Amino acid sequence: MGEELRSLMTETRNDRSKQIDVLDTLEILELINEEDQKVALAVQKVLPDIKVAVDFVSQSIIEGGRLIYVGAGTSGRLGVLDAVECPPTFSTPPELVQGLIAGGEKAFTKAVEGAEDREDLGEKDLREIHLTDQDTVIGIAASGRTPYVLGALKYARKVGAKAVALSCNKDALISRVADHAIEVIAGPEVLTGSTRMKAGTAQKMVLNMISTTAMIRLGKVYENLMVDVHISNYKLKKRAISIIQTITGLTENEAEELLQRANNEVKTAIFMHISGLDYSEAKELLERAKGHVREAIALSCPL
Known part of the structure; x- marks a missing residue:
């Protein structure tokens, strides 16, 4: 050496x-x-x-x-x-x-x-x-x-x-x-x-x-949750449902149904529930907010 x-x-x-x-x-x-x-x-x-x-x-x-x-x-x-x-x-x-x-x-x-x-x-x-x-x-x-x-x-x-x-x-x-x-x-x-x-x-x-x-x-996290997790297997789907339940208070079945309506996108599902918007409206606001859930919420609820 x-x-x-x-x-x-x-x-x-x-x-x-x-x-x-x-x-x-x-x-x-x-x-x-x-x-x-x-x-x-x-x-x-x-x-x-x-x-x-x-x-x-x-x-x-x-x-x-x-x-x-x-x-x-x-x-x-x-x-x-x-x-x-x-x-x-x-x-x-x-x-x-x-x-x-x-x-x-x-x-x-x-x-x-x-x-x-x-x-x-x-x-x-x-x-x-x-x-x-x-x-x-x-x-x-x-x-x-x-x-x-x-x-x-x-x-x-x-x-x-x-x-x-x-x-x-x-x-x-x-x-x-x-x-x-x-x-x-x-x-x-x-x-x-x-x-x-x-x-x-x-x-x-x-x-x-x-x-x-x-x-x-870059907006990939809401609170301390992985709201952009990619659902590629059973474990990750269950995690996604659990994340939605944590934020929304929905039952497991309700969270799974919401996830399906949100095209398996956890972040979009959460924002749909919070804002009351449908999928396309929620996606549009999230894009305007550059993927940040908190900013999208502010845009959906102007003072």
Whole structure:
């Protein structure tokens, strides 16, 4: 391991875990848990930086752009994971939030040797999805130096897209080529260099915060309920009915009937009940309110 890599926080040895191999099972678990508790506090310190990323993403989507995660290995998998959860949670089209991983989709389950070491592949993958200046690209690399991510961020800035670097080291290389950087410093890993642990947890937390907060700002949530949930299976249908019941006070059968009249759209069903409007009228007002239920209610009940 070169001196440059050794100097990274994510590669530093953790003094607290140097004897982990002689601890009993419960002691190992306690140590890992104690270290994990440091992650949320590290994320807390960079909330202002995360806010900037959320603003970039929200504006991109409002203007017709997309959120694109780019990473390699664990970082890439976390980006893909967050992306694929957006359609069922918020009824977004699959192309709106995308996750690109070095080596392509097959790299999600099996490492593709050497793919992360080429900057040109990061650029190539963004070219293939026709990146535009309306998009936001978030490059994810625990080390902050992955060539694949560097290439992607450089290309994003070249085309005018917003480029955000997410890493777990100070003054990361990817931070230098981005419009904005988020550096979550959670400290050395329990297993030296195993960034699937604290660094991975930190990245997962940040990505969850970015996508969830952006979707809230875009009207995908009413109160704290997923009113844009996509009904694609029995469990999600039951959840949708439960959400309607929570807001409206209807019985299960009444909520299901309302959901059917609303073309299986939870948000529309709720607004139909609150406003007394039919489906087409409710949809029109929701569109005028840009999907925000509270704003639609205000429009339907002018003073």
